[in-house]
Amino acid sequence: MILQSIGSFAQAALLFTSLASAELPNTFSNPILPGFHPDPSCIHVPEDETVYCASSSFNVFPGIPIHASKDLAAWKLVGNVLNRPAQLPDLAISNGSTSGIWAPALRKYKDTFYLVTTLVHDKRAPDDPTRWDNVIFETKDLWNESAWSDAVHFDFVGYDTSPSWDEEGNSYIVGSHAYHVQPGIHLARVDLHTGHVQENWTNLWNGTGGLAPEGPHLYEKDGYHYLMIAEGGTGLEHMETIARSRNLYGPYEPNPANPILTNANTSSYFQTVGHADLFQDDRGDWWGVALSTRSGPEYVTYPMGRETVLTNVTWPNGSWPIFNDPIEGTMQGWTLPQASGVLPGNGNLVSEGDDDLQFERGSRLPPHFVHWRPPIAESYSTSPEGHPNSLRLRPSSLNLTGLDGNAGGPGGQTLVTRRQVDTLFTYHVELDYRPETIEEEAGVTLFLTQNHHARLGIAMLPVGNTTTLAPHCRFQAISYLPVPESFITPVPSAWHDKPLTLEIKAINVTHYTFSAGPADKSAPLEVLVYVPGSIVSWGFTGTLLGVYATSNGGNGSTPAYISHWNYRGEGQVRDNPQPISS
Ligand SMILES: *[C@@H]1O[C@H](CO)[C@@H](O)[C@H](O)[C@H]1NC(C)=O
Numbered sequence: 020m021i022l023q024s025i026g027s028f029a030q031a032a033l034l035f036t037s038l039a040s041a042e043l044p045n046t047f048s049n050p051i052l053p054g055f056h057p058d059p060s061c062i063h064v065p066e067d068e069t070v071y072c073a074s075s076s077f078n079v080f081p082g083i084p085i086h087a088s089k090d091l092a093a094w095k096l097v098g099n100v101l102n103r104p105a106q107l108p109d110l111a112i113s114n115g116s117t118s119g120i121w122a123p124a125l126r127k128y129k130d131t132f133y134l135v136t137t138l139v140h141d142k143r144a145p146d147d148p149t150r151w152d153n154v155i156f157e158t159k160d161l162w163n164e165s166a167w168s169d170a171v172h173f174d175f176v177g178y179d180t181s182p183s184w185d186e187e188g189n190s191y192i193v194g195s196h197a198y199h200v201q202p203g204i205h206l207a208r209v210d211l212h213t214g215h216v217q218e219n220w221t222n223l224w225n226g227t228g229g230l231a232p233e234g235p236h237l238y239e240k241d242g243y244h245y246l247m248i249a250e251g252g253t254g255l256e257h258m259e260t261i262a263r264s265r266n267l268y269g270p271y272e273p274n275p276a277n278p279i280l281t282n283a284n285t286s287s288y289f290q291t292v293g294h295a296d297l298f299q300d301d302r303g304d305w306w307g308v309a310l311s312t313r314s315g316p317e318y319v320t321y322p323m324g325r326e327t328v329l330t331n332v333t334w335p336n337g338s339w340p341i342f343n344d345p346i347e348g349t350m351q352g353w354t355l356p357q358a359s360g361v362l363p364g365n366g367n368l369v370s371e372g373d374d375d376l377q378f379e380r381g382s383r384l385p386p387h388f389v390h391w392r393p394p395i396a397e398s399y400s401t402s403p404e405g406h407p408n409s410l411r412l413r414p415s416s417l418n419l420t421g422l423d424g425n426a427g428g429p430g431g432q433t434l435v436t437r438r439q440v441d442t443l444f445t446y447h448v449e450l451d452y453r454p455e456t457i458e459e460e461a462g463v464t465l466f467l468t469q470n471h472h473a474r475l476g477i478a479m480l481p482v483g484n485t486t487t488l489a490p491h492c493r494f495q496a497i498s499y500l501p502v503p504e505s506f507i508t509p510v511p512s513a514w515h516d517k518p519l520t521l522e523i524k525a526i527n528v529t530h531y532t533f534s535a536g537p538a539d540k541s542a543p544l545e546v547l548v549y550v551p552g553s554i555v556s557w558g559f560t561g562t563l564l565g566v567y568a569t570s571n572g573g574n575g576s577t578p579a580y581i582s583h584w585n586y587r588g589e590g591q592v593r594d595n596p597q598p599i600s601s
Pocket residue numbers: 114115142143425426427
């Protein structure tokens with residue numbers, strides 16, 4: 020264990036004594052970062068005795084969350100690398116549900132943290148080089164969100180870029196060359212401060228023949244350069260493979276034991292395992308992280324999408340790393356590092372667990388709240404004049420589907436959400452909304468993408484065939500799979516002119532309910548519709564829960580007031596469905 024000071028040594032020694040007789044824990048649960056946290060990249064920072072992980076955020080803003088842990092079991096959100104729209108303005112024009120930030124790589128060199136990633140414009144033509152906007156962020160203070168730099172761009176026709184350094188201090192980037200063009204893993208020396216690519220890209224390896232060789236990371240160990248990549252695509256055939264060379268530029272010799280990590284062809288609840296990274300803890304034990312979906316081999320219902328999982332790794336001197344696979348919900352690995360001391364950055368930490376928020380005057384939205392693309396700041400205010408303890412939403416012209424289910428548009432989409440991180444949960448808010456203009460609407464949503472979500476709102480609509488307007492409950496869902504029928508039903512008169520509770524609940528592993536009722540509980544909540552999780556099981560992202568307001572292209576501008584934002588986890592399913600409490 021590397022210790023920083025006499026103080027922490029004494030603390031660690033005490034802890035060691037108190038635990039010495041007890042069995043040290045070596046059992047852990049997956050996923051370690053539940054919910055929408057794909058493509059993990061993790062480092063151990065000896066000075067902090069802390070492990071930090073970054074994950075992909077696609078169109079979500081703020082983006083590129085960083086999580087921290089001392090013991091690999093309890094994780095806290097440190098903040099988001101991408102926390103100011105001006106760091107990367109083009110995220111605002113991202114078009115497509117699979118566009119946005121793909122696969123960040125987090126590394127530390129000397130006293131600087133680097134985050135290398137790609138803003139992908141997935142709707143642009145396959146051979147359009149502007150499809151891939153590769154960027155570098157850096158900071159010396161991981162605990163201060165504002166200290167992250169603006170994006171520095173570098174030229175690479177591809178994605179999943181990851182940095183490494185040689186003994187002379189030269190910096191390199193490996194990346195996955197555009198898969199539509201000629202897939203393969205490429206390397207070049209790149210100045211990480213300027214983004215200047217200092218030489219032509221060299222094609223190091225194409226993998227073992229699986230689809231889409233991607234997610235490369237380089238590790239130098241025992242006189243070899245190890246190049247670990249993902250192959251097979253991010254679905255059921257996903258796997259991790261590795262090759263090595265004495266020379267950075269190759270030739271790379273594949274491991275005869277490839278793939279070294281996969282859950283393909285197993286009946287595990289955890290599937291699609293791949294896109295891994297490796298790190299060593301304080302004691303020098305190796306660990307691997309990867310993405311996985313809790314779907315079982317049926318691969319039909321996995322609303323939380325690709326989550327981060329952990330496994331122990333054995334990496335003998337001069338030999339190949341061996342992962343403990345298949346990935347399961349409960350695993351035995353190395354003795355977990357002890358959570359000695361508190362995480363650095365006191366006060367900045369946020370749990371992504373339960374919420375019970377009041378939006379007090381002057382408060383900011385917490386760092387685990389996300390929008391779809393950078394928000395229009397004026398659309399969100401906490402405790403505005405006359406509405407204490409509420410969040411005011413000003414409606415966007417576009418609704419959650421937007422113009423075509425893919426593009427954003429002028430005025431954005433008024434939407435603020437958090438990730439679903441529990442198989443079973445209840446999420447509810449109070450909505451105080453007095454719409455006046457036809458087509459105005461505000462409500463709650465189970466949101467995966469613009470073209471995969473369900474929403475229940477209060478909308479101002481004509482009564483029957485008359486020209487009289489009245490608030491209605493409106494439910495709509497959109498997916499590539501068949502969705503529950505839309506409906507519009509007048510708000511019962513007993514609910515008129517009072518705040519309403521709107522609730523989304525995961526009642527079991529396959530279904531959600533959407534409910535509504537008066538917030539004063541003068542009548543019970545009514546379940547208005549059952550929604551299958553399969554309609555939000557698609558693509559690269561994971562489900563979000565939140566609130567929206569829109570004029571649906573009309574003239575409405577009535578604000579909606581949200582209060583009593585509450586999310587409560589009610590169980591994680593970690594094995595082929597059999598609920599256990601979290
Ligand atoms: C988004 O992409 C689609 C499909 O290529 C295209 O038709 C549309 O014009 C694009 N929208 C914007 C706003 O760029």
